[in-house]
Amino acid sequence: MNDHNGKPQKKTGRRPKADPAKIRYTISFNEVEHSRFLELFDQSGMNVKAHFITSCIFEKTIRTVKLDKGTMDFYMRLTSFHSQVRAVGVNYNQIVKLLYTNFSEKRAAALLYKLEKNTAEMVDIFKKVMQLTEEFDQKHLKK
DSSP states (O other): OOETTEEEEEEEOOOOSOOOOOOOOOOOOOOHHHHHHHHHHHHHOOHHHHHHHHHHHTTTOOOOOOOHHHHHHHHHHHHHHHHHHHHHHHHHHHHHHHHHHHOOHHHHHHHHOOOOHHHHHHHHHHHHHHHHHHHHHIIIIII
16 A cells, blocks of 8 residues: 555655644633733743643743843933943044144143043942942842
């Protein structure tokens, strides 16, 4: 029976599983239970609901991931702040270079004095930002 018109038949297709999952169960939820189920499923971080249900039934560990929108917003703003600080540093270097090439020694010194005062204020602001970041880290991120 392996020969079909004199040619051997090729084995194609998917290999059968050694222990296929054939038995199925159905479950019915009301609206409240369904919303609670979806909430737990979202918190687990799993992609397949069937895997989540089997892990709940057989008491496997369920991974719960909570995302704090406030912390993510703080992180994004801090990242953009860091990029602005780098841009200020680049601009600072360009200004100093232009002062020495385009102005007299006396005028450049006067402008640099103003620039130094503003830079000292920026350093104080940066120190406050670092302090606030450390406080936020201690209070909200590390448990």
